[in-house]
Amino acid sequence: MKSFRKELWFNIPSRVGFVNITGDVEDALRESKIKEGFVLVNAMHITASVFINDDERGLHEDYKKWLEKLAPHEPLSLYNHNLTGEDNGDAHHKRQIMGREVVVAITEGRLDFGPWEQIFYGEFDGRRRKRVLVKIIGE
Amino acid sequence: MKSFRKELWFNIPSRVGFVNITGDVEDALRESKIKEGFVLVNAMHITASVFINDDERGLHEDYKKWLEKLAPHEPLSLYNHNLTGEDNGDAHHKRQIMGREVVVAITEGRLDFGPWEQIFYGEFDGRRRKRVLVKIIGE
Amino acid sequence: MKSFRKELWFNIPSRVGFVNITGDVEDALRESKIKEGFVLVNAMHITASVFINDDERGLHEDYKKWLEKLAPHEPLSLYNHNLTGEDNGDAHHKRQIMGREVVVAITEGRLDFGPWEQIFYGEFDGRRRKRVLVKIIGE
Numbered sequence: 001m002k003s004f005r006k007e008l009w010f011n012i013p014s015r016v017g018f019v020n021i022t023g024d025v026e027d028a029l030r031e032s033k034i035k036e037g038f039v040l041v042n043a044m045h046i047t048a049s050v051f052i053n054d055d056e057r058g059l060h061e062d063y064k065k066w067l068e069k070l071a072p073h074e075p076l077s078l079y080n081h082n083l084t085g086e087d088n089g090d091a092h093h094k095r096q097i098m099g100r101e102v103v104v105a106i107t108e109g110r111l112d113f114g115p116w117e118q119i120f121y122g123e124f125d126g127r128r129r130k131r132v133l134v135k136i137i138g139e
Numbered sequence: 140m141k142s143f144r145k146e147l148w149f150n151i152p153s154r155v156g157f158v159n160i161t162g163d164v165e166d167a168l169r170e171s172k173i174k175e176g177f178v179l180v181n182a183m184h185i186t187a188s189v190f191i192n193d194d195e196r197g198l199h200e201d202y203k204k205w206l207e208k209l210a211p212h213e214p215l216s217l218y219n220h221n222l223t224g225e226d227n228g229d230a231h232h233k234r235q236i237m238g239r240e241v242v243v244a245i246t247e248g249r250l251d252f253g254p255w256e257q258i259f260y261g262e263f264d265g266r267r268r269k270r271v272l273v274k275i276i277g278e
Numbered sequence: 279m280k281s282f283r284k285e286l287w288f289n290i291p292s293r294v295g296f297v298n299i300t301g302d303v304e305d306a307l308r309e310s311k312i313k314e315g316f317v318l319v320n321a322m323h324i325t326a327s328v329f330i331n332d333d334e335r336g337l338h339e340d341y342k343k344w345l346e347k348l349a350p351h352e353p354l355s356l357y358n359h360n361l362t363g364e365d366n367g368d369a370h371h372k373r374q375i376m377g378r379e380v381v382v383a384i385t386e387g388r389l390d391f392g393p394w395e396q397i398f399y400g401e402f403d404g405r406r407r408k409r410v411l412v413k414i415i416g417e
Contacts, residue, residue: 001140001315001416001417003314003315003385003416005383036142036276037140038177038179038274038276038316040316040382040383042381042382042383043392044391044392044393044395045392045393045394046330046331046332051235051239052185052239053185053231053234054185054231056220056223057219058218058219058220058222058223059218059219059220059228061219062218062219062220062228062231063232063235066210070209070348071344079336079337079340080335080336080337080340081332081334081336081340083336084336089340092332092337093340093341093344095331096331096341096375096376096377097235097236097375098235099239099377100329100377100380101380101381102239103179103240103242104179104181105144105179105181105274107142112144113183114182114183114185114270115183115184116184117184133383133390133392135316135383135390137276137314137316137415138140138142175279175281175415176279176281177316177318177413177415190374192324192370192373192374193324195359195362196358197357197358197360197361197362198357198358198367198370200358201359201367201370205371209348236374236375237374238374238377238378241379242320242381243318244283244318244320244411244413246413251283251411251413252322253322253323253409253411254323255323255324256322256323277281278279
């Protein structure tokens with residue numbers, strides 16, 4: 001069994017944002033030379049997500065609006081967590097809806113995807129450097 | 140390390156529906172002859188889910204009602220995504236709640252499950268042929 | 279490829295509760311002697327979750343309040359599932375929000391975590407003995 005590890009770094013200029021990282025994961029897969037196995041892609045921060053969905057701008061706007069409705073940023077007093085001096089209580093909730101990680105099958109050296117699957121980094125407390133882990137096992 | 144790949148196909152006659160696919164995954168596991176490892180089961184479409192829960196009809200009705208409340212199908216104008224000509228903006232949201240994939244441990248050639256765990260395909264934009272990927276790695 | 283399996287048992291004295299199980303998973307990892315691979319940690323029950331987030335008491339109170347709003351325990355008649363004689367319809371919904379499982383990378387014999395990642399068992403129908411599965415594959 002072979003394994004491969006790579007970190008992807010982000011500094012999203014807004015509080016909330018989505019970035020298509022499919023190409024970065026494909027690059028990591030090529031570097032790994034692994035042909036059959038699994039790739040795990042996970043946010044290394046607890047106010048961010050990695051998820052798979054459509055690369056469509058309207059949908060991303062919909063997600064932002066929907067997540068804001070399910071877990072609003074304000075009032076900050078809505079969250080006990082913000083009593084610690086943080087203002088990101090909402091981000092810890094949004095991340096639970098969108099998920100921490102995805103596991104993708106690798107088949108014949110490629111991400112084994114359906115026609116529209118794309119991998120996204122979802123930021124809910126941006127404006128600072130944060131990381132995603134890409135870990136591949138297989139052979 | 141061995142690996143095994145199989146696709147499951149569905150054509151759910153309604154927009155929303157749930158199908159127990161535990162037996163299909165067990166069949167794939169037997170075909171694979173893998174005794175120890177992980178199986179990944181994921182929707183290959185971004186308006187569908189794979190999840191693990193109870194095979195109880197009342198619960199499935201509850202899920203449908205709850206998801207419709209959290210992300211209603213109508214009015215279609217609720218979703219920017221529908222400006223693309225699609226009418227499935229809601230389905231992209233329902234799928235995020237229910238999840239894209241499950242990873243299940245394989246122990247002594249069997250799905251390593253608790254007493255009530257069953258694997259479901261969750262359809263949120265049906266009435267067409269769609270796929271689930273079963274990928275197994277181990278030995 | 280090596281594999282390792284361990285069950286963790288819980289008996290949460292309240293209906294809803296969160297327990298930090300990071301140390302238990304680290305213990306399992308040490309026992310396994312696996313240095314590179316993946317660990318899967320999943321609830322073996324369908325009214326419980328395993329998730330990764332912050333070990334902060336205020337946040338956990340926020341999660342409880344939020345989940346209760348998204349899927350209230352009462353009235354019991356809200357859920358068709360409760361017609362079976364159960365009273366845990368809400369727990370099956372809360373678990374879908376928080377997730378069944380996490381997959382964590384193992385690198386150089388350690389959980390490959392960002393600075394604040396901690397693994398939690400999330401109970402939504404407690405006051406009885408329930409289990410979590412830790413399964414590790416790698417070498």
